[in-house]
Amino acid sequence: MEDQTEKNWITPTHPKELGTGLFLTPNFDQKIISINITHFQMQSIAGSLEALAAKWIPFYIKEASSIKIESCGQHCNGSCVEPACICDSRTNTCK
Numbered sequence: 001m002e003d004q005t006e007k008n009w010i011t012p013t014h015p016k017e018l019g020t021g022l023f024l025t026p027n028f029d030q031k032i033i034s035i036n037i038t039h040f041q042m043q044s045i046a047g048s049l050e051a052l053a054a055k056w057i058p059f060y061i062k063e064a065s066s067i068k069i070e071s072c073g074q075h076c077n078g079s080c081v082e083p084a085c086i087c088d089s090r091t092n093t094c095k
Contacts, residue, residue: 001046004055004079004086010039019058020067022086023051024095031086031095035064055086 011017021034021042034045039056046054057067062083070084072094080087085094 001051002053002089003043004053005039009056009058009061015040017058019056020064021045022055022057022084023049024053024086024088025049025051033067053086053089057083
């Protein structure tokens, strides 16, 4: 699983910080969203889902309500510019 979380979003001093997890699985052509989770929980869920990629967005970067309406679809190479989008390395497209 490729963790696309921005490294500067992960604060070791606040491991219980909540945010939103994005997951891209081989069985779905869309992202799965999980709200109110820590970065550690995101990694665990990604493993359970056998996700190709996952990304955690802390609430101080973007509130969960705005993640669902984020417009994605841009070209990507390993990561997306928009915080609420996840890069599908199979198509190099943000989802």
